[in-house]
Amino acid sequence: RKEVEQDPGPFNVPEGATVAFNCTYSNSASQSFFWYRQDCRKEPKLLMSVYSSGNEDGRFTAQLNRASQYISLLIRDSKLSDSATYLCVVTSGGSNYKLTFGKGTLLTVNP
Amino acid sequence: GAVVSQHPSRVICKSGTSVKIECRSLDFQATTMFWYRQFPKKSLMLMATSNEGSKATYEQGVEKDKFLINHASLTLSTLTVTSAHPEDSSFYICSARRRVGNQPQHFGDGTRLSIL
Numbered sequence: 001r002k003e004v005e006q007d008p009g010p011f012n013v014p015e016g017a018t019v020a021f022n023c024t025y026s027n028s029a030s031q032s033f034f035w036y037r038q039d040c041r042k043e044p045k046l047l048m049s050v051y052s053s054g055n056e057d058g059r060f061t062a063q064l065n066r067a068s069q070y071i072s073l074l075i076r077d078s079k080l081s082d083s084a085t086y087l088c089v090v091t092s093g094g095s096n097y098k099l100t101f102g103k104g105t106l107l108t109v110n111p
Numbered sequence: 112g113a114v115v116s117q118h119p120s121r122v123i124c125k126s127g128t129s130v131k132i133e134c135r136s137l138d139f140q141a142t143t144m145f146w147y148r149q150f151p152k153k154s155l156m157l158m159a160t161s162n163e164g165s166k167a168t169y170e171q172g173v174e175k176d177k178f179l180i181n182h183a184s185l186t187l188s189t190l191t192v193t194s195a196h197p198e199d200s201s202f203y204i205c206s207a208r209r210r211v212g213n214q215p216q217h218f219g220d221g222t223r224l225s226i227l
Contacts, residue, residue: 043221049215099157102154103153
């Protein structure tokens, strides 16, 4: 089983749509959780950290369920500029800084 | 603005050439830097963890003699791909973690390596 698994995608949605990304992780010892976005042929950029209490940043909402080892990202009122690959990232093993990336889910927002 | 600078951004060279990639933290000290590789449509895969003043820790399956890492200062780590071959063509990305605090890693903008 892969350490971090995401929806394979791709997702194609119209502007204004709500889109949800799902992610599961296998290592129960993982400590920190993040969503990154990666534009084509670019480096990944931190979108937001994910906390057990859930957190929101504008149109973006992230949730973490430690019991089921599940992470989600919700994007509301999607914009053309949201088109990117969304990467689910967890810290692996006992280290609190070694990142393990999911394969990513490609989102294309259409006009 | 960018806090981690990676250079060069693009390299095209002949098989057998050694290629050096630099990763610099611009406005902070990074005791730990990380080197990743990403093949097309694949996940970023950690290659090695580079600690200032000590030997790098390589992930399983990554040849340390092939991918030489030097972390000579708190702001600079280099990755040298020795005797590169076409199968080494990939997107190489470094990241740096601040010396203090628990912030996530800051990524360089990557180096696209093409070996002919």
